[in-house]
Amino acid sequence: MFDINTIREDFPILKRKVHGKPLIYFDNGATSQTPTQVIDTIVDYYTNYNANIHRGVHTLSQEATDKYEEARIKIQKHFNAKHSYEIILTAGTTESVNIVASGFSSILKEGDEVIVSALEHHSNIVPWQMMCEKTGAVLKVIPMDDQGALQMDVFDQLLSNKTKLVFCNHVSNALGTINPIETIIHKAHKFGAYVLIDGAQACPHIKPDVQELDVDFYVASAHKMCGPTGVGILYGKQELLELLPPYQGGGEMIETVTFEKTTYAGLPHKFEAGTPNICGGIAFGAAVDYMNAIGFDIIQQRENELLAYATEALSQIEGLKIYGTAHKTSVISFNIEGIHPYDIGSILDKLGIAVRTGHHCAQPIMDYFKIPGTVRASLSFYNTTEEIDTLVAAVKKAKMMLS
Template structure:
C-alpha cells in the first residue's frame, strides 16, 4: 500500500492553491505532475554538466554523454528491449509516430493497407493519412462498440495480405480502454504486417515488455510518466530500424559526408539528428527510476481504487453519462451531464480549484461516434485521493445546479 501523504509530498505543485482553493489535479491524461527529484535533476544538469554530447573530448561532454546513454540503458531495461540501440530518443509520441510513418513511405505502394483503430488520438491518425496520400495505400479503420471496445471479430476480417501496418493505442486517452494489443500484434504478424503501439497513455500505469508483446514499434512521451516535456521514446526492432530510411538529415546521424554522397551512422544515431533535448533525455531516466521506486503494482492498485470510487460517486449525479465502459480500463472517466456543455462544467469547477480536461481530447472520431461535441475527462494518477474525488463531485453538483 502506498503512503499517499508521503507520495504527495514529493510533488510540490500539489500543495498550491488555484483560485484560492486547494488544487485538485485530475488532468493527468494530458500531463503528469513532476516530483521534486525530477525538478532537481533538471537543475543539476544545467548547473553541473551542461555540454553537448557525443562530440567532445572534454570532461563535461563526456559526463553529459555518459548520463544520456545511461538513461537510454535505463529505458531499455524498463521496457525490456533487446538492445540499447533499439531505444531512440525523440521529442515525444507524435514525433515517434511521424518518424515511423515517414519511413514507410519508401515501402508502401498502391493497394497496400494500413489499419488504425476508431479510438486513436489524432497523432496516430493524421501521419498515416498523410502516408496513404503519398503512397496510394488505403487507410482502414478497426471499429469499436458502444462500450468503447474494439471489435476483434471485425479486426480479424480486416486483416489480409494487403495489410502492411497496424497501428493502435495501448490505452485510449479519451475513454481509458485498455486494448488487447498482444492479440492484435500476433494476428497482424500472421499476415506479415508491422505493428506500432502508441503507449503514451499506457506507460504511466504499467510497464510494457516489448519483447513479450513482440511489437515492432512502441512510442511514448516522457511528460506522461512524471518526466519533462519535449522528450519521448521510440522503440523499434533492430531489423525494422535498419530497414527504414533516416527521418531527418544533419549532424550526429551521419558516418561520412561529401558533396557526392553521404553514408549514415549506425543505430541509434541514424535517427537522432542534431543536438537533442539532452537534459530531457537524462531526466527521463530519473523519472523512470522514481516511478519504479513507487512500484507499478502499487500504482495500479491505487489507480484502480480511484477508478472504481470515482465511477461510483459520479454516477450518483442525476443525468450523468460515462463514455467508455470497457471491461478492462484504466483510471480515466469521460462523462457528460445531460443538457449541459462540458466546457461550461469545466470552467465552473476550475474556479473551485479543480483541473479536468474538456473537449474532444484530440480524438474527434470517438466523439463523432457517440454524436457528442466532447466530454469532461477526469484522469487520475497514483498521487490522487478519494477525498479529491469527493471535492470534484460536490463541485460538479454545484455547477449543475448553476447551469440547469
Template sequence: MLNIDKIRADFPILNRKVHGKPLVYLDNGATSQTPQSVINTIVDYYSNYNANIHRGVHTLSQEATDKYEEARIKIQQHFNAKHAYEIILTSGTTESINIVASGFASILKEGDEVIVSALEHHSNIVPWQMMCEKTGAVLKVLPMDEEGALRMDLFDELLTNKTKLVFCNHVSNALGTINPIEEIIHRAHKFGAYVLIDGAQACPHLKPNVQELDVDFYVTSAHKMCGPTGVGMLYGKQELLEMLPPYQGGGEMIATVTFEKTTYAGLPHKFEAGTPNICGGIAFGAAIDYMNSVGFDNIQTQENELLMYATNELLKVDGLKIYGTAYKTSVISFNIDGIHPYDIGAILDKLGIAVRTGHHCAQPIMDYFKIPGTVRASFSFYNTKEEVDLLVSAVKKAKAMLS
C-alpha cells in the first residue's frame, strides 16, 4: 500500500492553488508532475558540474559524462535492454519515431507495406506517412472497434510477405486502451516485419521488458515518467540500429571527418549528434530511480482503484458517455450530451481541476466516434479518490451551468 500523503509531499506543485482552489491535476497523460528528488538532480547539475560531455579532460566534463552514462545504464536496466548502447537518448518519443522513420526511408522501396494501428497519436502516424511518400510504400491501418480495442481478428488479413514494418502504441493516449503488443509483435515477426511500439503512455504505469517482448524498437518520453521535458529514449535491437543510417550529422556522431570522407561513430553516438540535453538525461535517470522506489506494482494498484472509482462515479452523471471501454489504464475520455468538451474543461479549470480537452493528437479516433473531441481525465499514482470526488462534483456543476 502506498502512503499517498507521503507520496504527494514529494511533489511541490501539488500544494499550489489555481483560481483560489487547491490544484487537482488530472492531465497526467499530457505530462506528469516532477518529484523534488528529480528537481534536486536538475539543480545539482547546474549548480555543481555543468559541462559538456565526452572528450573533455577536465573534472567537470568527466563528472557530467559519468552521470550521463550512468543514467543511460539506469534506463537500460529499467527496460531490460541487452546493451546500454541500444539506448539512444533523444528529445522525446516524437524524435525517437522520426529517427526510425528517417532511417527506413532510405531502405524501403515502392510496393513495400507498413501497418499502423487506428489508435495512434499523430506522432506515430505522420512520420510514417512522410516515409511512405518518399519511398512509395503503402500504409495500411489496423481498425478499432466501438470499445476502443484493436480489431485483432483483421490483423492477419493485413499482414503479407510485403509487410516490412508495424507500428502500434502500447497504451492509447486518447482512450487508455492497453494494446496486445505481445501478440502484435509475435504475428508481425512471422512475416519478417519489424515492430515499433510507442510506449509514451505505457511507461508511467507499467514496466516493459524489451527482451521479453522481443520488440524491435521501443520509444518513450521522460516527462510522462516524473522526469523533465525534452528528453526521451529510443531502444532498438543492436543489429537494426547498426543497419539504419544516421538521422542527422554533426559533432559526436562521427569517428573521423575529412573533406573527402566522414566515417560514423558506433552506437549509441551514431544517433546522438550535437550537444545533448545533458541535464535532462541525468534527470531521466533520477526519475526512473524515483518511480522504481515507489514500485510499479504499487503504482498499478493505486491507479486501477482510481480508474474504477472514477468510472463508476462519472457514469452516475446523466448524459455522460465514456469513450474507450476496453481493457485500459488511467484514462477516462468522456463527453456530456449537447455540451462541447472545451466548455466543460474551461469551467473545470476555474474550479482548480486540470484536464485536457480536444482530439488529443488522435484525430482519427475522434473521427471514428464522430465527435469533435473529449474531456480527458488522466490519473497518476499521486492522485486520490478525494480528487475524483472533486472532479465529479465539478462536472455536475459544469453540466448545470451549460445545459
C-alpha cells in the first residue's frame, strides 16, 4: 500500500521552509530529494568504514570494497544487465556519455554517420559534435513535432548503411516525452548501428530492462533516483566495452605498468581510473533498494495521477501554454503569454515553490518553439495534489502581479 504521509516522512528536507513558506519541491527533473534510508547509508560509510577500495588488506578496506561491489550487483540486477562488470560506475550521465564518445573517436572514420534526436539534453549533443569534429563523421538529427514527439518517419529516412551510432534519450528532460526507444533500437540494429540511450530522466519513473531492450549502451545518474550527486552508471554490452579504449589513465584501470608498456585491467576497472566516489556508489545501491521497495509500478501510477491532475488544473489558467503533449512522464513545461519564465519562477520561489526555469540544457527544443525557455514543474511520487493546488494558485498570483 502507498501511504503518502509515510513516504514523505522519509524525506527530511520536505519539512523545511523557504521564505517562511512550506517547501514545495517541483524540481525533481534537475535532482530528486534524498530519503533518510540513503542519508543513513552515507553517514554509516563515513562513520564506520571509510577506506579506499580494491587495494587494501585491512578490514576497513575490505568492508568498503565489499559494500561497493554489492552496490554494483544491486544496480546490475535493477537494470537486468547480464554481468555485473557491464555496469561501469561513473561520475554521472555526462561522464558516461563522454566515455562512449571518446572511445568511438578512435573508431569512426570520415563519412560515417551518427544520429541524435532533437529532444536531447546538451550532454547528449555536445560530446557527439566533438566526436564528429575529431573523426569527420556526420551528425544527423531526428526532428520533433509540435507535440514534442519525434518524427519517426524521418528517422527511417536518415538510417542507412553509413549509420554507425544512434543516440536518444529515453525521456526528454525538458518536455517529459517518452521516446519509442524499443523501435529506435530495433531499426538501428537492422543497419548494424549501435545505440546509446540516455536514461537520466527515465530511471526515476521507469525500470528499464537492458537485455529486453537489447540496447548497446544505457546511461543514468543516481541523483535523479533518490541517490547522491556525483555518481552514475554506464551500462554497455561486454563486447562493446571491450572494444572501446580506456577513457582515462591512472590507478585501478591497469593490470601491469612498466616504463616500456602498460596493460589494462579487465571490465569494469578498465573504465574506473583512480579512487571512485565510493560512498556515492554504495548510496546509489541504497537508493535503488529504496525505490524498488516502493515499486516502480506504484511509482508510475502515482506520478501519472499527479501529472493528469496538474495538467488539468494548470490548463484552466488563461494564457498558459503547455509544451510537450505527447505520451510523457510527470513533467509539465509551460509559459504564460507575455511573461518571461524567469519572472514566474522568481515569484514562485518567494512562495516556497521550487521549479526550474530556462532552456533546461535543451536549447534546440526552445529554438523549435521560438521561446527563451519554460517554467518546468517536474513531479515525483512524494508530491501531493495539495501541493499542486498551491502551485496553481501561485501561478495565478504571479500572472496577476506580472501582467
